[in-house]
Amino acid sequence: MRRETRNDALWKFGSYIFLLTITALVLIPIYWMLVAATIPQSEFFSWPPRLLPGLHYLQNFQALQESVDFIRSIGNSLIIAVSYTALSLVLCSMAGFAFAKYEFRFKEPLFYAILATLVLPIQLLIIPLFLLITQIGWTNSYLAVILPWAANPLGIFLMRQNMKAIPDALLESARMDGATEFQLYYKIALPTMIPSLSALAIILFLNQWQAFLYPLIVLQEEKMFTIPIALAQLVGQQRVNFDQVMVATSLAIIPIFLMFIFLQQYFIKGILSGSVKQ
Amino acid sequence: MATIDITKLRKEFGDEGEQIVAVEDLDLTIEDGEFMVFVGPSGCGKTTTLRCVAGLEDVSSGSIEFDGVDVTDQRARERNVAMVFQNYALYPHMTVRKNIGFPLRLSTKQSSDEIDERVEEIATLLGIESLLDDKPKELSGGQQQRVALGRAIIRDPEVFLMDEPLSNLDAKLRSVMRTELQELQQELDVTTAYVTHDQVEAMAMGDRIAILNEGRLQQVGDANEVYRSPTNEFVAGFIGSPSINLVTAEVDGDTLVGPGNFEYVLDDVSWVDGRSRVRVGVRPEDMHLVEDGAGSMPSEVTVVEHMGNENFLYARMGEVDLTARVPSKMRPPEGSRVRFDFDEEDLYLFDVDTQESVKTKTGETDVGYEQYVHNSV
């Protein structure tokens, strides 16, 4: 017994050392970003490097706002990422529910076809998509960015896998209680899937938040720029405005950060427990 | 409330080629307000039958009528049927209050105040009013069971279906809930179809019992009928615990001769007219120990189980295992040789090939209680 406890303690100690190292490795660049956002560009390459933040944040931000309308970009990014995430959650959960809980013709081939699209590189789709978007006249619109990727194959896959865990008896019981098929989805499937929906929301939001190549092609007017495109404007041929880039990125990570903190309370394990007695 | 008419119900699973016939040509009427228990071994089609009545399963052929209205093609939610599932199937994300009120919120135009009032009424009836704000996972098995019941009765269904609702409870709670369920059913007077694999439960609860085997209905009748007058060997073997003892015997004039020197002389030979062999059945409770030299079943005791109020004797007669229930003071040592006998009125005979009943219990029932009945209100 004693020996085992001692081993456990050692193991725990080792794990903490390991985790702390990883955390430090992740945090150092973020810390440097924050420091660099608060000092003038001239001090950026000074040696030894600055370790403490300076007082130049607001000046840097003003410079950024003069180079490119960054506040507007944040707005654009928020509108696009939020509506994309919402729409995609609806579509993925509906498709996942159907694939997990209904029988229909060509179900298997259809599902594998959707999975197969995961291996298509985005570069392959960009040209045809661009042509399509131009033809229907959607260039420089939010819809052009949101719609083509809304039915996310990874999301459909994740929702299907998770929804398979909903006991059939639960759905049948709701049917007996008088629920329509849509009510099954809306009143039973969705609420029990909140943990997976939260996880998926973060993935989707993050994907859209940092999307660069495709938005760059369909959004050509500056007033439509998203954050990654705005950032790209700061990188000139001769000169990179590091101070402005760092201010911009320090702002860009805030929504992701908030979203994670807000949603993590829903990653509670075992929300399905206690539904059916095993 | 409704009368349920099931006509030629058939349900197959699987594709062409490798079909499983889960229910085969089932004809049955469940009377208005009746408590009908479906019983049979695992896989005999009880659940499938219930699910067809519920509308959760499409039938392959045949029809189901509620009060003369054909509901065969109606969906579950159009049928006004409530069901209690074996594992309760409570909605995990809703409180007990929400769980019980769920059917009403879906199916009626009642205001949420009215619904809440009704939920509390039901909860009081079931003794769970203090749990209304708990989530299902915080409840014990028996409490979950009550919530499931509450959810089923709240909208006054025409038909009440239950699939082994007590099988997840421990023995003690099971017998408590058994009585409660019966009382509830009588009070609500709802036509009920109840599935169990436990024949004791079936006998105890059912107004009538429907015994199924391999997808086919074997017999329908009240507890007394299926116990005393089983239609065939399967029913005789399934009903009663411990099971009936069965022996194949040759008919020699008025005597039945079987393995291990089994010999039984019939008073009434007409039972075996024209038969050379017959299956003989005797229930354990009808076997009694007799003195040496008498009796028809000479056997060797292998195991004695002391139940307190009685003893189970397991014995071998030639190649055949026998079980007998004897008074608790009779405990012959294991390995000893004993002789059993039984009365002819308690004898069952079955056809060797078809397994249909030839003779079942013939003794009188309802004898000699008049002197104990006091009609003083």
Ligand SMILES: Nc1ncnc2c1ncn2[C@@H]1O[C@H](COP(=O)(O)OP(=O)(O)O)[C@@H](O)[C@H]1O
């Ligand atoms: N969904 C299904 N698909 C295929 N076979 C099934 C299905 N449901 C039941 N069966 C088969 O039908 C038969 C009867 O099953 P069931 O009604 O569940 O029996 P019981 O409830 O009496 O134990 C069994 O052989 C079972 O394997």
Ligand SMILES: [Mg+2]
């Ligand atoms: Mg079953």
